[in-house]
Amino acid sequence: MASDCPSIDRMRFDVGEFALDAPLVPFDGVPSLAPRRTVLDTVLVEAARASGAEVREGFLVHELVRDEDGRVTGIRGGPGSATVEQARMEIGADGQHSLVARSVDAPAYQERPPVSCGYYAYWSGLPTSGVEAHTRRGRLAPVCRHVGHAVRTQA
Numbered sequence: 001m002a003s004d005c006p007s008i009d010r011m012r013f014d015v016g017e018f019a020l021d022a023p024l025v026p027f028d029g030v031p032s033l034a035p036r037r038t039v040l041d042t043v044l045v046e047a048a049r050a051s052g053a054e055v056r057e058g059f060l061v062h063e064l065v066r067d068e069d070g071r072v073t074g075i076r077g078g079p080g081s082a083t084v085e086q087a088r089m090e091i092g093a094d095g096q097h098s099l100v101a102r103s104v105d106a107p108a109y110q111e112r113p114p115v116s117c118g119y120y121a122y123w124s125g126l127p128t129s130g131v132e133a134h135t136r137r138g139r140l141a142p143v144c145r146h147v148g149h150a151v152r153t154q155a
């Protein structure tokens, strides 16, 4: 709600020969929303900061720091690579290609080879008030209403 995104009021699933179209009703008073990642991330970061978390933007972790037993005791990084932060526990929340996971040889599980790919584009002026999915010849093209734009993906 803090994103000021327009609510998504309808959902349409179009398979070519016919289409299913239905209203999306709010859940617990909250409508469906699809904020852009940059918008959502900013809302989350500001909420974390307001809750007392120290947020350092533009800070890149270069490597883990270990003690003589090999136990991870912190990280080295920064805008340069000189800053060392020590911690009793480190959480690697650095995404799909996590440096932290690689550095500690974390075992991978539930791995699947890629079977598809997607393309994103932002369009203004598309006549949609909700989220749509169009399937044609084995491809799926969702269209979703955004702040001032619609985003279209294809896979």
Ligand SMILES: Cc1cc2nc3c(=O)[nH]c(=O)nc-3n(C[C@H](O)[C@H](O)[C@H](O)COP(=O)(O)OP(=O)(O)OC[C@H]3O[C@@H](n4cnc5c(N)ncnc54)[C@H](O)[C@@H]3O)c2cc1C
Pocket: 059, 060, 061, 062, 093, 094, 095, 096, 098, 099, 120
């Ligand atoms: C195009 C696209 C559309 C998606 N749509 C949806 C959707 O509709 N619904 C859904 O549920 N999921 C969706 N996902 C999946 C979802 O985005 C991910 O599952 C989710 O973001 C993973 O969260 P995460 O916190 O593990 O990693 P991330 O969100 O990737 O966050 C990792 C963070 O760590 C930072 N980082 C990485 N390395 C370092 C480093 N060395 N030092 C400092 N910082 C570092 C990155 O900059 C990033 O900010 C989508 C993904 C993509 C790519």
